[in-house]
Amino acid sequence: MEPGQLRSCLGRFATGVTVVSYTHDDQPRGATVNAFSSVSLDPPLILVSLARTSRACPLLQDRPFTVNVLSSRQIGVAMTFAGRPDQAAVIEWEHGRHAPRLRHTHATLECTPWRSYDGGDHVLYLGLVEAIAIRDSEPLLFYGGSFHRRGEGLDSSGRSTRGSTPIALPLQVEAMEELSREFVAGWI
Numbered sequence: 001m002e003p004g005q006l007r008s009c010l011g012r013f014a015t016g017v018t019v020v021s022y023t024h025d026d027q028p029r030g031a032t033v034n035a036f037s038s039v040s041l042d043p044p045l046i047l048v049s050l051a052r053t054s055r056a057c058p059l060l061q062d063r064p065f066t067v068n069v070l071s072s073r074q075i076g077v078a079m080t081f082a083g084r085p086d087q088a089a090v091i092e093w094e095h096g097r098h099a100p101r102l103r104h105t106h107a108t109l110e111c112t113p114w115r116s117y118d119g120g121d122h123v124l125y126l127g128l129v130e131a132i133a134i135r136d137s138e139p140l141l142f143y144g145g146s147f148h149r150r151g152e153g154l155d156s157s158g159r160s161t162r163g164s165t166p167i168a169l170p171l172q173v174e175a176m177e178e179l180s181r182e183f184v185a186g187w188i
Contacts, residue, residue, distance in 0.1 A: 014143040017074075019081045020048050020056065021093075021100050022065040028093045028100035031056035032082035034142050035122070036067055044129035045114055049122045060125055062113050064098035067127070069107040072138040072149040077102065097131055106140070108133045 021030040035049035046067060050057040070078055076089030092103035096110045111127025118124075141148040 011144050014141055014148070016106075017070045017078050017140040017142050017147070018048075019068045019070065019077065019102060020050070020060070020065050021068055021102060022056070022060055022063050023100060024059050029056065029059065030068070030081045030102070032078050033067075039126060043114075045126050046109055046111060046129055048125050048127070049119055050125065051122055053121075057123055060123075061116060064110070064112050065125070065127060066096055066099040066101045066111065067109045068102040068105045069109075070102075070140040071104060071106040071135070072140045074102075074104065074140055075147055078140060078147070101133075104135075104137075105133075106135055106137050 015034040016036070018033050018036045019030040020033050020036075021028055023029065031050065031054060033048050033050065037047045039045040039047050048060075048065070048067060050060060074089075076086035077091060079086045080089045080091065094101045094103050096108075098110045098112055101108045101110065108131075109127075109129050110131040111129055114126040114128045116123055116125050138149050141150065
């Protein structure tokens with residue numbers, strides 16, 4: 001199987017968009033990651049997967065981190081932390097109990113390190129969730145190589161609850177194809 005085929009197949013799974021933030025050299029840092037998952041409610045554990053080649057990967061080892069679930073208004077933030085700086089992006093930090101957090105996110109999960117595992121060309125980091133915050137906003141989604149915002153809810157038969165509005169509405173971003181390759185690389 002060719003990696004491009006697998007990447008294309010994995011791109012059919014819609015995900016949220018997160019920035020994993022941490023402190024390095026007394027400065028807040030972060031990396032855009034869509035390979036994020038819940039693991040356990042008791043104890044409260046989550047998982048993030050970082051490519052071994054990423055700058056953030058070795059810096060997350062044994063370090064508290066925050067998973068910042070981005071809102072649909074934070075495409076520029078996602079681009080910036082994916083290594084494609086957006087001059088219009090406003091990066092605002094807050095002090096968390098354990099790790100820095102981004103402001104104006106959809107949700108945050110502050111974590112202390114639990115375990116890390118070999119994941120082939122990635123490292124899987126499990127974090128013990130110590131604090132959360134939830135905000136009333138629209139999440140930023142990633143699907144099929146593009147950013148999207150949430151569309152309509154579906155009823156039990158799969159029909160839109162708002163008539164003819166599309167299920168997912170793509171958001172226009174320059175250099176999306178190149179960013180998509182980098183962003184989806186977090187999956188494999």
